[in-house]
Amino acid sequence: MIRIVILGGGTAGWMAANLFARAWSPDRAQVTVIESPDIGIIGVGEGSTPQLKAFFDRLGIAEREWMPACNATYKTGIAFHGWSERPGCDSYFHPFPSMLDVHTNDAFFSHAAARRGGVDLAARPDQFYLPARLAAAQRGPHAAPDFPFEVSYGYHFDAYGVGNFLRAHAVANGVQHLPLKVVEVVLAADGQVSALRTEDGALVSGDLFVDSSGFRSVIAQAALGVPFLPFADNLFNDSAVVMPTPRQGEAINAHTKATALSAGWVWDIPLTGRTGNGYVYSSRYLSADQAEAELRAHLGLGDDPQARHLTMKVGRVAQSWAANCLTVGLAQGFIEPLEATALHIVQATVEGFIDAFERGGFTPRYRDEFNARINARYEGIRDYIVCHYRVNQRSDSDYWRDNAANPALSDTLKALLHCWYSGGDLVEAVDRLGIGGYYSAISWHCLLAGYGTFPPELRAVTGGHDMARIDHFLNICATHFAPHHHQLAALQG
Numbered sequence: 001m002i003r004i005v006i007l008g009g010g011t012a013g014w015m016a017a018n019l020f021a022r023a024w025s026p027d028r029a030q031v032t033v034i035e036s037p038d039i040g041i042i043g044v045g046e047g048s049t050p051q052l053k054a055f056f057d058r059l060g061i062a063e064r065e066w067m068p069a070c071n072a073t074y075k076t077g078i079a080f081h082g083w084s085e086r087p088g089c090d091s092y093f094h095p096f097p098s099m100l101d102v103h104t105n106d107a108f109f110s111h112a113a114a115r116r117g118g119v120d121l122a123a124r125p126d127q128f129y130l131p132a133r134l135a136a137a138q139r140g141p142h143a144a145p146d147f148p149f150e151v152s153y154g155y156h157f158d159a160y161g162v163g164n165f166l167r168a169h170a171v172a173n174g175v176q177h178l179p180l181k182v183v184e185v186v187l188a189a190d191g192q193v194s195a196l197r198t199e200d201g202a203l204v205s206g207d208l209f210v211d212s213s214g215f216r217s218v219i220a221q222a223a224l225g226v227p228f229l230p231f232a233d234n235l236f237n238d239s240a241v242v243m244p245t246p247r248q249g250e251a252i253n254a255h256t257k258a259t260a261l262s263a264g265w266v267w268d269i270p271l272t273g274r275t276g277n278g279y280v281y282s283s284r285y286l287s288a289d290q291a292e293a294e295l296r297a298h299l300g301l302g303d304d305p306q307a308r309h310l311t312m313k314v315g316r317v318a319q320s321w322a323a324n325c326l327t328v329g330l331a332q333g334f335i336e337p338l339e340a341t342a343l344h345i346v347q348a349t350v351e352g353f354i355d356a357f358e359r360g361g362f363t364p365r366y367r368d369e370f371n372a373r374i375n376a377r378y379e380g381i382r383d384y385i386v387c388h389y390r391v392n393q394r395s396d397s398d399y400w401r402d403n404a405a406n407p408a409l410s411d412t413l414k415a416l417l418h419c420w421y422s423g424g425d426l427v428e429a430v431d432r433l434g435i436g437g438y439y440s441a442i443s444w445h446c447l448l449a450g451y452g453t454f455p456p457e458l459r460a461v462t463g464g465h466d467m468a469r470i471d472h473f474l475n476i477c478a479t480h481f482a483p484h485h486h487q488l489a490a491l492q493g
Contacts, residue, residue, distance in 0.1 A: 002029045002362065005206035007182055007196060007219055009035035011046075011159050012329025012346045013212035014166035017175045018059055019350045026174045033170070034196060034204060036181040046276070047075055047256045047269055047340040048154040050096050055347050061169065064491055070161030071271040074254045074484065075154040076131040076141050078339075082260035084393035084451045092124060092450030093255070095131035097442060098151040100477060104128040105442065107465035109427065112449045116423050120458035122467050125446040133478040135255045140484040147480035154340065156256065156269045156276075178204065185223035192324045193219060209325045215313045217331040226322045230315040233408040234386045236285075236399070237264050237336050240310045241292045242278035245299060247271070254484040258338065260392075261294055262286065263399040267337065272488060280312075280336055285399040312336060316378045319371045321364070326353050333378055338385050345381075349374055380438030383413040384447070391417070393451050420448050 004020055006013050013033055020031050056066060066072070077095040084090065108128035111121040126132040131151055134141065141153035171177050184197035195203040196219075211219035220226040232238070247270065257268035264281030279295040286294070292307050316333030320326065328346050335341065352373060356366040390409065394400035409417075412433050419429040427441040 001027065002208060003206040004029055004031045004208045004210065005196060005204055006031070006033045006210040006212055008212035008214060008329070008331070009033055009163060009167060009177075010212065010214070010329065011163045011166065011343060013210070014163055014170055015055065015343065015346050016210050016212060016326075016328050016350045017170040018166055018173070019055075019347070019354065021170060021173045021175050022059060023354045030176070031170075031174070032176040032178060032204060032206070033167075034178045034180055034182055034198065035167075037179045038181060046159045046337070046342075047156050047267075049340055049344045050152040050154050051344045051347055052155055053153065055343075059169065066162070066165050067155070067157075067491055068272075069165050070157045071273050072155050072157040072161075073252050073270055073272060073488065074140050074142075075156050075256060076134050076151060076254050078256045078258055079135060080258050080260075080450065082394075083258075083265075083388070085395065086393045086452030088124070089393065089450065089452030092446070093126045093129075093132035093135055094443070094446050094450065095125070095129040096152040096154065097440070098130050099149040100130050100151075100474075101442065103473065104470060107470060108449075109441070109445060111464060112445055113423070113426075114461075114464065115449075115454045115458065116420065118455045118458055120460050121464040123449045123454070125450050127467065128470065128474075129446075130474050130477055131255075133474050134481055135253065137478055138251045138253060138484050139478060139481040140254045140487040142481065142487055144480045144482070147477075149477070153254075156271055158271060182218065185219050187223060191224075193223070207324065211325055211327040211331045212329045214330045215334075217317070217327065219325050220317055220322060220327040220331060224322050224325060226327070227318040228313075228315055229318055230313075231335065231382060232314065234390070234406055235314050235336060235382070236282040236389070236403065237280050238312050238314060239283045239288065239291065240278050240280045240312060241288065241295055241307050242276070242310065243295070243299075243301070243305050243307045244274045244276055245301070245305070247274055251483065251485050252488065256340070259298070260394065260400075261298060262397045263291070265338070266295060266298055278337075280338070282399060285397070316375070318375075320349055320374045321353060321356075321367050321370055324364075326350075335378065335382055335385055338388060339381065341381050345374075345377065348377060377438060379410065379412075380435050383410055383416075383435070384439045384443070386410075387413060387417070387444075387447060391448065391451055391453050393453070416444065420444075420453070 017031050017033050079093050081091045112123045114121045115123040141151045180198040182196045183199050186195040188194040193209045195205040197203055252270045259266045263285040266279045269276035279291050281291045288309050314334055317327055320332055328349050356370040360366045389403040392400050392404055430436045430441045
C-alpha cells in the first residue's frame with residue numbers, strides 16, 4: 001500500500017485527494033490530508049474552464065449536489081471590455097467551444113484571413129459563435145431536451161465552498177483529514193521526504209507527499225529546494241485588490257467579465273448571492289491605494305465594503321514532481337487568473353501523475369517525461385495570456401504601452417504572431433507548433449480578431465459568407481436555451 005500525504009487543503013489539495021482516492025482503492029493507497037485550521041485559502045470568487053465539469057463528472061457528483069453548496073453559477077465564456085481602442089472592438093466575447101462550431105468556424109476563419117489581408121469582411125468572434133448570443137441574452141448553457149447540440153461550459157463558484165464540499169466528499173470516501181499545523185518537513189538521508197512533523201510533535205510518515213501549501217511551497221521549494229521560475233519578464237501583474245458586492249436584480253450573467261483599467265484588469269464573477277470583483281494589476285505602475293481607489297471608482301463604491309489586498313507569485317516550479325513530492329496549486333505555480341486555468345492545471349497535474357506513476361510500476365521511471373509535459377502546459381498557457389497583453393490595442397498608459405512593446409516573447413509566440421500578421425495559415429501554425437492542446441485555433445482567432453488586430457485601411461469587396469444567414473442560424477439556436485436564473489432556480493429547487 002502506498003501512503004499519500006497531502007500538505008494543505010483548499011480546492012487544490014482536496015481535488016488531489018479525491019482524484020487519488022478515486023484512482024486507487026483503499027487497499028492500494030491510504031490518503032491523508034494535513035490542513036492547518038489557522039491558514040486560510042485565497043478565495044475571492046473564482047471561475048473555471050469546462051474541465052471542472054469533467055472533474056465532477058469523473059467523481060460522479062451531480063451539479064445539483066455541489067453547485068448550491070458553493071454559490072456556483074454557469075460560465076459560457078469571458079467578455080473582454082476595454083482591451084482595444086480600435087473602432088468597433090471595444091469589447092468581444094471569448095466562447096467555450098460548442099458542437100455547433102463546425103457550422104461557423106470556416107466562415108470565421110476565412111473572414112479573419114481576408115481581413116488580415118486588408119479586405120473589409122465581418123470578423124468579430126461574437127458574430128460567429130453561439131455562446132456570445134447566449135451571453136447577450138443572459139441565457140444559460142443547457143438547451144431544451146429537443147435540441148440535439150450541447151455547448152461546453154465552466155462555472156463560477158465560492159472557493160471556500162468548493163474546498164469544504166470536496167473535503168466532505170473525500171472523507172466520506174476514506175481520506176483521512178488531520179486539522180493540524182505542520183512545523184517541519186523531515187528529509188531522509190537520500191533527499192526524499194520521510195515525514196511531516198505536526199505542531200503536537202507527531203510524525204506523519206508517507207511514501208508520496210503532495211505539496212498544496214500555497215505560495216509558501218513548504219515541501220517543494222522550502223525543504224527540497226526546487227527552483228521557482230518567475231514570469232515577471234512578460235507577465236507584469238503581481239498584485240490584486242478584491243471586494244465582493246451584493247448581487248443586483250434577478251438575472252445572473254452566465255459569463256465572466258474582464259474589464260481593462262489603467263494598469264491591469266478587473267474581473268466580475270457572478271455568484272448566486274454576490275458578485276466577486278477584483279483588480280489584477282502591476283505594482284510597478286500602481287500603488288495598492290491607487291489600485292483600490294480605481295477599483296472603487298469603477299464599481300461606483302464609497303468606503304464600503306472593505307478591500308482585501310493580495311500579492312501574487314507569478315511563475316512556476318522547475319519540476320512539479322521532485323524526489324517523492326508532487327506539487328499542486330499555488331505551490332506549483334500561478335499564471336494570474338485571466339484564463340481561469342488554475343484548477344485545470346491541478347487536475348491535469350494529478351491525473352498525469354497517476355498515469356505516469358502507474359505506467360512506471362509505481363516508480364519515478366517517467367518522472368522526467370511527466371515534468372516536461374506539465375512544464376510545456378504551463379508555457380503554453382503562459383504564451384496565450386502573454387498574447388493578451390502583447391497585442392493589446394490601448395495607448396492610454398505606460399502599462400499598456402510597455403506591454404505592447406515588450407520583446408520578451410517565446411519563440412512559439414513569435415512564430416504564431418508572425419503567422420497572423422503575415423497572412424499565414426493560423427490553423428496550420430497552431431498544429432505545427434504543437435500548441436492546440438492548450439488553446440485551439442478557435443481561441444487564437446478569437447483573441448487576435450477580437451482585439452481588431454487587422455490593417456487599419458480596408459478595401460470594400462462583395463462576397464464572403466452570408467452573415468444574415470449565420471445570424472439567423474445562431475439566433476434561432478439561442479432560443480432553445482433558458483434564461484440563466486430560471487436554470488439556477490430549477491437546480492436549487
